[in-house]
Amino acid sequence: MVALTDNKQTTKSTTRLTLQTSEIASETTAIRCLDWDRDRFDIEFGLQNGTTYNSFIIQGEKLALVDTSHAKFRQLYLELLTGLIDPSQLDYLIISHTEPDHSGLVKDILALAPQVTIVGAKVAIQFLENMVHQPFAHQIVKNGDRLDLGNGHQLEFVSAPNLHWPDTIFTYDYKTQVLYTCDAFGMHYCDEPTFDEDLSLIEADFEYYYDCLMKPNARSVLAAIKRMGKLELGIIATGHGPLLQYHHAELVDRYQQWSKAQTKAETLVALFYAEDYGCSDDLARAIAYGITKTGVAVELINWNDTEPQEVRELVAQAAGLVIGMPPQSDSEAHAILSTVLAAAHSKQAIALFESGGGEDEPVYPLRNKFQEIGLTEAFPPILVKESSDRAINQVCDEAGTDLGQWLTRDRTVKQIKAIDNSLQKALGRISNGLYIITAQKGEISSAMVASWVTQASMTPLGIAIAVAKDRAIESFLHVGDRFVLNVLEEGNYQHLIKHFLKRFSPGADRFEEIKTVPASNGSPIIAESLAYIECEVSNRIECSDHWIVYSTVQTGRLAKLDVLTAVHHRKVGNHY
Incomplete structure (x- = not known):
């Protein structure tokens, strides 16, 4: 006892x-x-x-x-x-x-x-x-x-x-x-x-x-x-x-x-998945995580744990629908799917993913039915034939973020316009250096242009980075994760900025045609960087629409002496 x-x-x-x-x-x-x-x-x-x-x-x-x-x-x-x-x-x-x-x-x-x-x-x-x-x-x-x-x-x-x-x-x-x-x-x-x-x-x-x-x-x-x-x-x-x-x-x-x-006023995505079938659980939660990073609500609905009336009400409220394919033999799930099709309307976004159970309902015939109704496809179907892994989960995360950003595009424009013009210009006078954060976990990698970076401590050496919640690299920057801060060189950075600021499709290789070498922590070092610093995340602080990521410095190197860091001067302060 x-x-x-x-x-x-x-x-x-x-x-x-x-x-x-x-x-x-x-x-x-x-x-x-x-x-x-x-x-x-x-x-x-x-x-x-x-x-x-x-x-x-x-x-x-x-x-x-x-x-x-x-x-x-x-x-x-x-x-x-x-x-x-x-x-x-x-x-x-x-x-x-x-x-x-x-x-x-x-x-x-x-x-x-x-x-x-x-x-x-x-x-x-x-x-x-x-x-x-x-x-x-x-x-x-x-x-x-x-x-x-x-x-x-x-x-x-x-x-x-x-x-x-x-x-x-x-x-x-x-x-x-x-x-x-x-x-x-x-x-x-x-x-x-x-x-x-x-x-x-x-x-x-x-x-x-x-x-x-x-x-x-x-x-x-x-x-x-x-x-x-x-x-x-x-x-x-x-x-x-x-x-x-x-x-x-x-x-x-x-x-x-x-x-x-x-909930009466929020933007909603209804995400249907098949619990305990293939890797539907994993994929659904990865997509949902990406969506919620943009401030959009997600309702996860198991095909076999809901009623037609509830589904009709949810679909009527939803701005977006995500469908995880159920087994072809699941008659109960197909009845609910028919309800979804009947309640869907042309102002919604739609996305589909396979569940990887081996007997999935085919994606493309269902895709065609939603397109006939007039729904807009948020991202191409995610096709999974075997069990999920970190790479496919990252694709799902990024796809969910794309969907959330598409659904909130009007809200984002309103927020940009809402701030006082004089205040916009005042905030824009806060200048910052230009950097590229690179990170790798296993076989997958990510990168982000960053300017909100500062040294935050001397003992231990530490830096702080503000990372928007809807950035793909956010999932690479949790406590214990490691990354490289690449410092860009004045007069030799525009092509790198242009490359890393373009919109990548979910799962795309962000380093295609970019020369890199591996750091000791496994993350890519951009070969043209003025300097690089290897870091490990020690703490994250939630700050409205950003995470403040505090990291300790492990090692680093300066490539050129007497060369200045590229600096970013914004015109306004309420968007990048």
């Missing part, structure tokens, strides 16, 4: 970090890491009341840990955890999602409990493989899957992608009626009470948190609430702030009402 300590608190007063444990249900303990003085979460998320990072222990016949904590709590958290459980007896580590404030100590848990099986969504396991850089036992789960811990603790997993990362899952314990939701329904609010006893104290922070994190994914919020509908909730165990016991029904209803209001 696990020894549990009720309401034990350990304080490190110099940094105002505290730990609190509470038995919140039968054989269930919350570990709350209270960060009293944190005043910012990401660049635009100012905090008034600190925050907490919540982790949970469930003891059945088998022992499970739900999420870990932020790395700043490493020593305090691991000391407390090893006082509560014997790590050698830990059977499962359930990862609700892989954002570092919840999974920052996964590698430490693996060191203490190498036998543990990590449980998570497929995307989460893929992200973790890139984060911990070591093999580990894992179990991939999807919506509706169950895990029996014994003693009545039967866990069911609820898919909740984009709340607010693409890999999010909820976990429901049928014995205790506790639903573990990580970021969803949480808030950045730090106080000693474990539960939401006084709603008036927390409701402003609850709404502010929704506006900052969940509102951009309102349609995903509604989908998750729908999947939760069959569950009898006693407690919502959130990843941040107090746990919801007294007011959870009202607060879930607020999420639902806010999200319904938000």
Whole structure:
């Protein structure tokens, strides 16, 4: 049995970090890491009341840990955890999602409990493989899957992608009626009470948190609430702030009402895929990820998990349709496909992809039917005959981004025109150097012209780059990724800029006819560069329509002395 300590608190007063444990249900303990003085979460998320990072222990016949904590709590958290459980007896580590404030100590848990099986969504396991850089036992789960811990603790997993990362899952314990939701329904609010006893104290922070994190994914919020509908909730165990016991029904209803209001005005793509058929899941999520980078909402619809009336309503609302080909033998999917064809109209964009299951419905006859209706093709059909790989996933990512950019072209023009002309010119006087970022992962590579680049630290040497969320190279610039910053030479850069600024089709070779040599980190160095700097991404900060990517410098070289860097002078400051 696990020894549990009720309401034990350990304080490190110099940094105002505290730990609190509470038995919140039968054989269930919350570990709350209270960060009293944190005043910012990401660049635009100012905090008034600190925050907490919540982790949970469930003891059945088998022992499970739900999420870990932020790395700043490493020593305090691991000391407390090893006082509560014997790590050698830990059977499962359930990862609700892989954002570092919840999974920052996964590698430490693996060191203490190498036998543990990590449980998570497929995307989460893929992200973790890139984060911990070591093999580990894992179990991939999807919506509706169950895990029996014994003693009545039967866990069911609820898919909740984009709340607010693409890999999010909820976990429901049928014995205790506790639903573990990580970021969803949480808030950045730090106080000693474990539960939401006084709603008036927390409701402003609850709404502010929704506006900052969940509102951009309102349609995903509604989908998750729908999947939760069959569950009898006693407690919502959130990843941040107090746990919801007294007011959870009202607060879930607020999420639902806010999200319904938000979805009425947003641009939507309905993406149909075949779950557990070929690589349809992987391809659909890669396309969806590309679309959402442009600020367009995506509704993922499994052919076999929807009703004709729901499909008619979704298609009527959608600005774009993406069709993942179902098996030819799937009569249920074909009935839904007929509904899609009947509801589609000429003002929509359409795109199709094969699922790679070996018995896909043919793409081109269906393509012809949509063209006859008058839909505009957003990108050519993506044809997959075998399992997906990183290269095909990148093609899907880029194709989704192209679709999203096409759907938002009018909005982009309005935003460019909206800013005051005098302010445009003032911002345009901020000058920058000209660079090309190059990166490679395995067999695939990418590049981007950059001008928003600056040295950001001296110890260690570090640089910061602003990267628009809808840039193809964004997926090459996550924590741990490596790239090369190529510095362009004054008077010898126009042809390179012209080449890398042109529009590439999804998956196209961006280095065709460009002379390169490999850097020690594997990324291409442009041979004509004035200098190059090899970098590794250390942190990313979300900043409205851009990511601020901070990277440490590994090595570099200057090719020519006494030659200046090319400089970019803009006329206006609200677009490139």
